[in-house]
Amino acid sequence: MRVLTGINTTGTLHLGNYCGAIRPCVQASKRDDVESFFFMADLHALIKCHDPDRIEKSRMQIAASWLACGLDPERVTFYRQSDIPEIPLLNWMLNCVCSKGLMNRAHAYKAFLEANQDAGEDPDAGVSMGLFCYPVLMAADILMFNADRVPVGRDQIQHLEMARDMATRFNNMYGRGKEFFVLPFEQIDENVEILPGLDGRKMSKSYNNVIPLFDGGEKALREAIGRIVTDSKLPGEPKDPQSTSLTRIYEAFATREEYDAFCQELRDGLGWGEAKKKLIDKINGEIGPMREKYEYYVSHPAELEAILLAGAAKARKIASPFIEELRHAVGLRSFTMLRNEEAKAEVKTTAKPLGVVKQYRETDGLFYFKITEGAETLLTSVGFESGRDAGMAVGKLKAQGLADTNNVVLSAGVTIEQVNAVLSAMRAADEEKKKAKAAKK
Numbered sequence: 320m321r322v323l324t325g326i327n328t329t330g331t332l333h334l335g336n337y338c339g340a341i342r343p344c345v346q347a348s349k350r351d352d353v354e355s356f357f358f359m360a361d362l363h364a365l366i367k368c369h370d371p372d373r374i375e376k377s378r379m380q381i382a383a384s385w386l387a388c389g390l391d392p393e394r395v396t397f398y399r400q401s402d403i404p405e406i407p408l409l410n411w412m413l414n415c416v417c418s419k420g421l422m423n424r425a426h427a428y429k430a431f432l433e434a435n436q437d438a439g440e441d442p443d444a445g446v447s448m449g450l451f452c453y454p455v456l457m458a459a460d461i462l463m464f465n466a467d468r469v470p471v472g473r474d475q476i477q478h479l480e481m482a483r484d485m486a487t488r489f490n491n492m493y494g495r496g497k498e499f500f501v502l503p504f505e506q507i508d509e510n511v512e513i514l515p516g517l518d519g520r521k522m523s524k525s526y527n528n529v530i531p532l533f534d535g536g537e538k539a540l541r542e543a544i545g546r547i548v549t550d551s552k553l554p555g556e557p558k559d560p561q562s563t564s565l566t567r568i569y570e571a572f573a574t575r576e577e578y579d580a581f582c583q584e585l586r587d588g589l590g591w592g593e594a595k596k597k598l599i600d601k602i603n604g605e606i607g608p609m610r611e612k613y614e615y616y617v618s619h620p621a622e623l624e625a626i627l628l629a630g631a632a633k634a635r636k637i638a639s640p641f642i643e644e645l646r647h648a649v650g651l652r653s654f655t656m657l658r659n660e661e662a663k664a665e666v667k668t669t670a671k672p673l674g675v676v677k678q679y680r681e682t683d684g685l686f687y688f689k690i691t692e693g694a695e696t697l698l699t700s701v702g703f704e705s706g707r708d709a710g711m712a713v714g715k716l717k718a719q720g721l722a723d724t725n726n727v728v729l730s731a732g733v734t735i736e737q738v739n740a741v742l743s744a745m746r747a748a749d750e751e752k753k754k755a756k757a758a759k760k
């Protein structure tokens with residue numbers, strides 16, 4: 320099982336990123352049955368951020384953060400997106416099979432249009448092609464390594480749907496029965512609760528309610544926690560633990576028992592100031608040792624660089640042969656592979672057809688047909704009274720494709736679209752044969 324995820328490098332990380340993404344990903348990467356790919360989405364970062372210094376700083380801080388949080392670069396494949404030139408090439412290939420209409424429907428892009436419209440602006444004001452094509456680059460990130468599972472937030476589900484759409488189109492268009500890409504699915508961890516920010520809303524830079532993970536050191540952590548919103552009950556007064564995000568943040572770093580005890584203390588009158596101190600200690604217990612490692616990497620950039628270059632080399636061991644295969648599939652081949660037309664026709668006519676229609680009679684005396692692809696049966700017809708009726712149904716199917724399942728039963732897991740892809744490949748193969756014959760004459 321291959322797991323892959325990326326983090327945009329436009330800013331610094333906060334505790335929400337840590338609890339929601341980094342910590343569970345690092346945990347999961349220790350399992351023996353998963354192969355993990357983690358990367359800095361620094362090409363994506365250029366979409367939102369045109370400040371080179373900020374880009375430079377952010378990608379370094381985020382790389383240092385992953386390592387500080389316990390990611391083992393020997394065990395996983397850890398790299399910067401922009402160090403893998405195969406990704407933008409795949410991005411282009413996917414651009415050329417992805418319909419513009421699909422991108423028009425992207426939630427993020429539509430939200431932009433609506434905001435512009437509400438502001439009385441041109442609908443596309445401030446929309447770069449990078450933003451518009453964001454999901455294509457993301458699909459390239461994922462499909463380049465044929466990831467099965469992609470840990471993301473709910474806001475990214477549509478991007479995964481789009482990646483599957485592009486993968487399917489590419490497979491159908493160029494695959495000739497071969498699946499270049501496996502279909503990737505989002506992995507949304509139900510056990511990881513979304514961490515609330517200082518004001519109780521989801522912790523997010525856009526709400527300006529975050530607690531920084533490492534940035535600003537322990538001082539910044541203290542300051543942020545000092546700003547967590549609580550009511551104005553005094554020490555000694557009983558407090559409702561659910562009245563503030565403080566307890567939910569505490570919960571994310573504590574055991575069940577510690578959390579229950581903390582809530583009880585609040586009900587018994589623990590002051591908010593004391594409670595905040597306890598929260599700081601709790602977080603520091605986990606993050607403190609990591610902060611030291613973080614500071615180390617940030618002050619030893621050459622070491623960090625070496626780790627990431629080694630990660631890129633590891634990633635390219637997979638990406639480079641795969642992109643060669645894809646280049647070949649789309650026709651970007653060495654000239655030495657050019658054959659004369661006749662030889663090509665020869666190869667095509669002898670190539671094994673993708674699907675086969677078989678007609679037969681059953682012991683019930685009725686006439687049937689089925690479509691097979693290799694060893695797999697895609698569909699079986701209902702029984703027909705005569706061979707002629709069965710033959711006519713086959714003829715119609717071959718000429719027009721499968722419109723409904725009135726006369727046929729699809730095998731488990733087979734879709735009408737899949738059958739039609741096979742039928743149209745068969746039609747194309749028949750055409751080629753006809754042409755080749757005519758050319759010989």
Ligand code: TRP
Binds near residue numbers: 363460461
């Ligand atoms: N779009 C993702 C986000 O905003 C970041 C990202 C870029 C990503 N490429 C990816 C996530 C590939 C998973 C896989 O969170």
